[in-house]
Amino acid sequence: MTPSRRDFIKTAAATVLALILPGSFNPVRAKTKAPVAGNATFSKNNIAHTLTAKRWAMAVDLTKCTADCTDCIVACHTLHNVPNFGNPKDEIKWIWQEPFSAVFPGEQHAYSGERLRKLAPPVFCNHCENPPCVRVCPTGATFQRSDGIVMMDYHRCIGCRLCMAACPYGARSMNYRNPRPFIDRINPDFPTRAKGVVEKCNFCEERIAKGLLPACVEACRQKALTFGDVEDTRSEIRLLLEKRFSLRRRAHLGTGPQIYYLL
Amino acid sequence: MKYQKWSLIIPGIVIFIIGATFPFWYGKGKASAPPALELNTPEIDQLAKKQCVEDTAFMRANHMKLLQTWRDEAVREGKRVYTAKGGRTFEKSLTGNCLVCHSNKENFCDRCHDYVDAKPTCFDCHIVPGEVKK
Numbered sequence: 001m002t003p004s005r006r007d008f009i010k011t012a013a014a015t016v017l018a019l020i021l022p023g024s025f026n027p028v029r030a031k032t033k034a035p036v037a038g039n040a041t042f043s044k045n046n047i048a049h050t051l052t053a054k055r056w057a058m059a060v061d062l063t064k065c066t067a068d069c070t071d072c073i074v075a076c077h078t079l080h081n082v083p084n085f086g087n088p089k090d091e092i093k094w095i096w097q098e099p100f101s102a103v104f105p106g107e108q109h110a111y112s113g114e115r116l117r118k119l120a121p122p123v124f125c126n127h128c129e130n131p132p133c134v135r136v137c138p139t140g141a142t143f144q145r146s147d148g149i150v151m152m153d154y155h156r157c158i159g160c161r162l163c164m165a166a167c168p169y170g171a172r173s174m175n176y177r178n179p180r181p182f183i184d185r186i187n188p189d190f191p192t193r194a195k196g197v198v199e200k201c202n203f204c205e206e207r208i209a210k211g212l213l214p215a216c217v218e219a220c221r222q223k224a225l226t227f228g229d230v231e232d233t234r235s236e237i238r239l240l241l242e243k244r245f246s247l248r249r250r251a252h253l254g255t256g257p258q259i260y261y262l263l
Numbered sequence: 264m265k266y267q268k269w270s271l272i273i274p275g276i277v278i279f280i281i282g283a284t285f286p287f288w289y290g291k292g293k294a295s296a297p298p299a300l301e302l303n304t305p306e307i308d309q310l311a312k313k314q315c316v317e318d319t320a321f322m323r324a325n326h327m328k329l330l331q332t333w334r335d336e337a338v339r340e341g342k343r344v345y346t347a348k349g350g351r352t353f354e355k356s357l358t359g360n361c362l363v364c365h366s367n368k369e370n371f372c373d374r375c376h377d378y379v380d381a382k383p384t385c386f387d388c389h390i391v392p393g394e395v396k397k
Contacts, residue, residue, distance in 0.1 A: 192390065209341070209343060
């Protein structure tokens, strides 16, 4: 039996709909809202004392920061359960030090002063305005918050390491093994990571949510680190950037890094 | 020749049917006891009104969905407060909220998960309070 033209079009339309509809529920980004009993609603408000900003940024005062001090690194790594695998190949780092010539290649020359040559600035995730890691992440595990923080959702990380290849700062580290046995002292207030997950600095978003400054800023005895909202013209970091000369790491790449090094 | 072929095929079919239906008749009549969950942690005993975030029936059926919703909203949207039925508010936190009352993971979470052979990966990363000392 040959279908009529009308029946053919009806069947075709139904087929197209059946094919399109399931596709609109993207399984990776799909959110399964729990059916909530009664008249419960999900609160739109946050905890009252959360620090908020239009764009979080950090300034590192290199006249105060000394090469032999690792206070910020120790504070960060103990707080965030960063493992120590004991070899540089597997090293996990949220904050680490690099010689000035490596942090700012091209800014050093044969006659640079001793002060610059001796510097070992702390380097972090730059929480870029235009983050290449977010662009390449296939699962949306790395994303940019509206306040500029480039964050990792470890639940979604599949360990493909595209972000590590994309990041021009080497700010991301991969857990090639289960990190738990390699954490000296586990901080029960922060999760560890699992094997096969990439991690990096999160600008202490868990502390900001509680109204606290990042752990590195608090740990720095030289007060070399300033954290604040660069979009706020009256913020401390903005005043520093107004007064002082600052460098950003590889800003010519167009990533818009948000760590400012004051010289 | 034909007779020899069938002498192999029929026992094969019989063995397959026995194997495929094994789970259905093996445990028949033997009811395995559902897990007994312990709700008598010191933290729960102190509560004036012993109620979880939502009703027990809801929590039993939907705690995994609720936790996943909490996870996505807290991590990705920064919404960290959950308002339950009746207006009570809770921080969306597994270790900082759920496991504070249910401080007996082995006798609460694990018993049911083992019974239904669910293998949640929550605790690969999230730390069970009490498992490590501060």
